[in-house]
Amino acid sequence: MDEPRSNAPHLRENGGHPPSPDITAVPPHDVAAEAALLGACMHHPDVIDAVRHLLDGADFYRPAHESIWRALLALRSEDKPTDPIVLCDRLREQDDLQRVGGAPYLHQLAGATPSVGGAEHYAGIVRKLADLRRLRTSSIRTVQRTMEPGADPDLIRSEVESEVRAERERALASGQGRLSRYIVDGWRFVTETGADKQPLWGTRAQTAWASGESLMIVGAPGVGKTTIAHQLIMGRLGLANSVLDMPVAPGKRVLYLAMDRSQQIARALARRIEPAHEARLREGLAVWQGPLPATLDKEPDLLADLAAAHQADTIVIDSLKDAVSTLVDDALAVAYNNARQRAIRQGVEVMELHHQRKATEGAPRVQRPSLDRVYGSTWLTSGAGSIVFIGGEAGDPAVTLHHLKCPTGEIGPLQVLHDHERGMSQVDPALDPVAILRQRPDGLTVRELATIQSGDSNPDRAASEKARRTLERLAKAGLAIKAEGAAGGSGGGQQARYRASVRHIGAVS
Known part of the structure; x- marks a missing residue:
């Protein structure tokens, strides 16, 4: 009778134990994304405000990049320029300039960004790979614990759950930071978020x-x-x-x-x-x-x-x-x-x-x-x-x-x-209220303009209201002058007449 074949030959080769993780493999990282992000921050200090909540210093794979990032944050908090020259000076004061690669490397970073507008996407790449490295480290540690003599599965499980909770809390705190720039109080929402901007x-x-x-x-x-x-x-x-x-x-x-x-x-x-x-x-x-x-x-x-x-x-x-x-x-x-x-x-x-x-x-x-x-x-x-x-x-x-x-x-x-x-x-100049006013030295009433614009000799209330708003808007803009109608003896009265302003007629002629 044939010996049952194992569907996991790698377990037999390792004495029945799962293989140890390859701790020598290069952890996930993207140096180009880190360089592009730091370069964008040097070009525009405002970029730092947009990405600072997306990252921790430890998210950078290269220690030199973490040092540069922290120096950029310090300069921005002091409202100072973040260009390579000022950054070099700050790192020199901290005795970090040569350790990060010197002034030539900073200028190289400044030229490494394909697009300043892509800074948030570069930051997202850096953050994603940093999260993968953390998961990798945690997984390696867990596997190593299971290989130790006398390993207690309940204790390992408890430690893993504690690490998961801690990572979740860290991610939540970081996520709140990332989202905080979209949250403003009611007063700022009304007064500072662009509700009163000039129209396009x-x-x-x-x-x-x-x-x-x-x-x-x-x-x-x-x-x-x-x-x-x-x-x-x-x-x-x-x-x-x-x-x-x-x-x-x-x-x-x-x-x-x-x-x-x-x-x-x-x-x-x-x-x-x-x-x-x-x-x-x-x-x-x-x-x-x-x-x-x-x-x-x-x-x-x-x-x-x-x-x-x-x-x-x-x-x-x-x-x-x-x-x-x-x-x-x-x-x-x-x-x-x-x-x-x-x-x-x-x-x-x-x-x-x-x-x-x-x-x-x-x-x-x-x-x-x-x-x-x-x-x-x-x-x-x-x-x-x-x-x-x-x-x-x-x-x-x-x-x-x-x-x-x-x-x-x-x-x-x-x-x-x-x-x-x-x-x-x-x-069409024939229906432009300003052009119509120019051609009517005696001016227009609301009803007369409504008749012209609607093409109806008996304009309805909506057409009359629209004509009234149009003439009031022209008067407010200084393009027309409003003359109130005279009151009638029986309680009636003449409609107000609107005439093109002298200033406007002169400017046109």
Whole structure:
């Protein structure tokens, strides 16, 4: 009869005992990630604030890197520069400079970082490998205890459980530190977290794109979504001051995700480009061509990672259908919104181009669209800060812009004229309230403006209220002067009239 074969021959070779762990193997580490992280901290002291809660000094594999890290922390706590020269001086004072490799090594580290914006990701790598080293050390120690003569399994189990509890408490304390930068008290939340920032597009009273909130531009194919988006990109690059008569705040760098028909997107953008723009486009605009390596509902950190890798403070998604596995699934829409909000939390401004639902045959055509005209799950629109809907037919030179979701006051509806040859858009002067005022020396009443803008000789209450807010806003901005109407004898009275201000007329003429 054959001898039963053991399924663990390595136990027979070791006298029935499990093999001892290879304590000579190199522990998990990534010197390149440590160098990139330290280099990023030397370039920008603010980076230290962003990563200090992610790491302990002992997380660095190289002792020299731990010493450099502690010196950087000390300089930052004293609000001093963290560049290699100042760092060299500090380490020299501590008699540590030569031990860490001298000034040449510090300058080498300063040049080792591929991207300052990736510092948190480098820190995450360093921390993950440090945790693996701790687990490895603990496991080796446990195995060695089991090999000792007279080993007591109950005692070993108790010691292991104590170590696990201690590690859990350490990880929890560290995690609280990592998350603490996202927690602020109520007063700071109201006064210091950017709620009063200038909008990216529009004014405080009428905001089309608020800082820290995404902008979604919705419409059927061919109505000018990309045309409007490209003008906003030019504004973010500082190459245009306004779009549709609303100011655009300049940014630093735009990452454009041209995921579908990138050649068509290039042709459309080329309409606005001049030779004088070359330097700014090379420096300030990065374009991703084609599909992403993963959809954003599957990889919620990808959007923030892409922005960090390209040092972009603005990211444009063209279009949303190419970024999410399916737009109608509520769970995937929530996952995408998670990706959107993670990017925004990292200081990235987000613009999304999206499509409307197909019109149902035979359904009545409504003048004003609503949020249910936006294709996909309601959670896509719920997480957006501002939603602009462009109504019209493909290729139309004249379309209507509706503001479906407003951070502040509603904008429009605006009658927009596209110049398809130059890639420019403007508000139809015939319906621009400022232009109308200029052409009416006798001024306008609320009802008169409502009649002109709505095209209805008997405007409803909503149209009249919108006209009233428009005229009041112009008066507040100094573009119009309000003259109260005279009271009538029977309790009635004339409506107030608004006239273009003399200063504004003079500036225009």
